[in-house]
Amino acid sequence: MTNVNAASLVRVESVSHRFDRDAVLQNVDLAVAPGEIVTLIGPNGAGKSTLVRIVLGLIRPSSGRVTRRPGLVIGYMPQHFHIEDGLPITVRRFLSLARGSGPEALEAALAEVSALHLIDNPFQGLSGGETQRVLLARALVRNPDLMVLDEPVRGVDVNGQLELYDLITRIRSRRGCGILMVSHDLHLVMAATDRVICLNHHVCCAGRPEAVSAHPEYLALFGPATGERLAVYTHSHDHRHDLAGEVVDDPAAGRDRRRSVGSGS
Amino acid sequence: MIDDFLWRALLGGIGIALVAGPLGSFIIWRRMAYFGDSLAHSALLGVAFGFLFGVDLQFGVLAVCMLLVLMLVALQQQKRLGADTLLVILAYSALSIGLVAVSFMESLRVDLLSYLFGDILAIGPVDLVWIYGGGAVTLALLAAIWRPLLAMTVHEELARAEGVPVAALRFVFMLAIALVIAIAMKIIGILLITSLLIIPAATARRFARTPEQMAALASLIGCLAVGGGLAGSLRFDTPSGPSIVTAAAVLFLLSLVAGGLASIRR
Numbered sequence: 443m444t445n446v447n448a449a450s451l452v453r454v455e456s457v458s459h460r461f462d463r464d465a466v467l468q469n470v471d472l473a474v475a476p477g478e479i480v481t482l483i484g485p486n487g488a489g490k491s492t493l494v495r496i497v498l499g500l501i502r503p504s505s506g507r508v509t510r511r512p513g514l515v516i517g518y519m520p521q522h523f524h525i526e527d528g529l530p531i532t533v534r535r536f537l538s539l540a541r542g543s544g545p546e547a548l549e550a551a552l553a554e555v556s557a558l559h560l561i562d563n564p565f566q567g568l569s570g571g572e573t574q575r576v577l578l579a580r581a582l583v584r585n586p587d588l589m590v591l592d593e594p595v596r597g598v599d600v601n602g603q604l605e606l607y608d609l610i611t612r613i614r615s616r617r618g619c620g621i622l623m624v625s626h627d628l629h630l631v632m633a634a635t636d637r638v639i640c641l642n643h644h645v646c647c648a649g650r651p652e653a654v655s656a657h658p659e660y661l662a663l664f665g666p667a668t669g670e671r672l673a674v675y676t677h678s679h680d681h682r683h684d685l686a687g688e689v690v691d692d693p694a695a696g697r698d699r700r701r702s703v704g705s706g707s
Numbered sequence: 708m709i710d711d712f713l714w715r716a717l718l719g720g721i722g723i724a725l726v727a728g729p730l731g732s733f734i735i736w737r738r739m740a741y742f743g744d745s746l747a748h749s750a751l752l753g754v755a756f757g758f759l760f761g762v763d764l765q766f767g768v769l770a771v772c773m774l775l776v777l778m779l780v781a782l783q784q785q786k787r788l789g790a791d792t793l794l795v796i797l798a799y800s801a802l803s804i805g806l807v808a809v810s811f812m813e814s815l816r817v818d819l820l821s822y823l824f825g826d827i828l829a830i831g832p833v834d835l836v837w838i839y840g841g842g843a844v845t846l847a848l849l850a851a852i853w854r855p856l857l858a859m860t861v862h863e864e865l866a867r868a869e870g871v872p873v874a875a876l877r878f879v880f881m882l883a884i885a886l887v888i889a890i891a892m893k894i895i896g897i898l899l900i901t902s903l904l905i906i907p908a909a910t911a912r913r914f915a916r917t918p919e920q921m922a923a924l925a926s927l928i929g930c931l932a933v934g935g936g937l938a939g940s941l942r943f944d945t946p947s948g949p950s951i952v953t954a955a956a957v958l959f960l961l962s963l964v965a966g967g968l969a970s971i972r973r
Contacts, residue, residue: 495864498868499868500864500867500868516868518865518868518869520862520864520865520868523862525861525862526736526738526860528735528736528909528912529735529736529860529861529918529921530912530915530916530917530918530920530921531861531917531918532916532917535917535918536861539854539857539858539861539866540858540869541858541869541870541871564916580865584869590868
């Protein structure tokens with residue numbers, strides 16, 4: 443179902459993972475090619491962060507295979523980022539902690555996310571959007587082949603989100619790196635996304651997002667320019683999950699989902 | 708004669724303060740004050756061991772602290788009990804066994820207070836060798852792991868994703884704490900060591916913009932506290948450890964007042 447090809451930066455094949463007795467991931471496949479943007483969506487507790495950690499090599503899956511291209515450098519942007527207030531640290535010092543970074547690479551990365559003016563600011567004084575930019579710069583400093591961004595726009599207002607999406611899109615086209623991104627929104631994803639994967643312990647569905655411009659209600663909400671940056675992902679599930687999370691065959695679930703997107707919920 | 712022991716105490720205290728600055732800063736950043744405190748308390752068992760086997764007390768303390776760290780790491784493999792619970796069980800068992808052992812030793816029982824709260828009279832030339840030798844090893848260790856340790860302190864998962872060997876560094880850092888407890892015990896005392904690690908670093912926080920500034924400033928403030936505390940100890944004939952910590956507390960208060968005034972003026 444995914445375009446698993448030999449040139450993938452990272453490839454996850456039939457991976458399952460369980461914490462104690464809970465099956466968090468079941469038979470998941472995922473691949474990211476150079477220059478490709480893959481967005482992971484799914485409800486809370488669906489296993490998105492676990493899958494990201496498996497891709498990063500932080501967790502070894504209970505079963506299945508993970509292959510990374512030899513010498514692959516990954517730039518990682520974690521979610522819920524917070525630095526202890528007792529630790530005084532400037533943006534410059536924070537970025538210099540990235541492994542294999544020189545002083546020039548550091549300033550170049552900050553300039554790339556338009557945050558060079560923040561270089562001597564205390565990290566803890568940054569706004570939500572500024573923090574996300576600096577984290578993006580930290581992921582860029584190592585000149586990565588693959589960027590893994592866990593909810594990069596969470597806690598940022600809509601305009602800030604659009605700017606960050608612009609930025610990520612530009613980074614992809616300039617550097618040609620692959621991007622694996624987790625979205626906090628079930629229906630709205632970045633327009634430049636090549637492939638959306640909807641995860642709920644297993645891969646529920648996957649495909650291309652549709653332009654927001656096709657959806658009048660989003661247009662009304664965000665204005666016409668939004669269509670260039672945001673896209674709607676229409677889920678096409680052939681099943682639904684009962685209260686225990688078990689898969690139940692139900693073709694109607696897909697239609698339900700589509701209706702709820704149209705009504706802007 | 709009086710001059711001799713005073714110089715030794717001052718030299719020893721400054722040596723400890725220099726190491727305590729960077730180490731104490733990391734203890735604050737990593738929220739390990741409780742760990743340091745518990746480990747220090749267990750050092751009493753090391754004192755008893757040192758006496759029993761006739762080796763340097765510092766060696767006994769170091770051995771017991773390292774053993775405790777190893778047991779803690781091993782016990783943390785099971786997930787049923789939290790790290791703080793394990794720490795209480797290990798550290799206070801060690802402290803109590805140490806106290807029980809000491810009660811059997813006539814000569815040590817008399818000296819118990821000086822091990823708990825420090826005694827400048829106890830500092831001989833060999834202790835200075837321990838302080839500066841052990842201190843140099845600790846600082847070298849810390850310098851060698853500084854950047855990756857700081858990276859994992861800022862965000863452990865991000866550091867791991869960048870290839871930092873988190874578990875090994877955590878272990879090395881705990882050993883560094885054990886080393887400082889061993890060399891600081893005689894001057895500051897088992898019950899007070901953590902405060903000399905924490906208070907100067909906490910005082911430095913307000914004036915620092917980078918981690919390195921905070922660490923260096925903490926060393927300086929620690930030296931001031933040692934100087935002031937020892938002067939007070941000599942002048943008023945008070946125990947050296949509490950006097951040094953009192954001086955550190957006064958400096959911390961002054962920094963609060965200075966910070967308060969600065970924010971009012973702003």
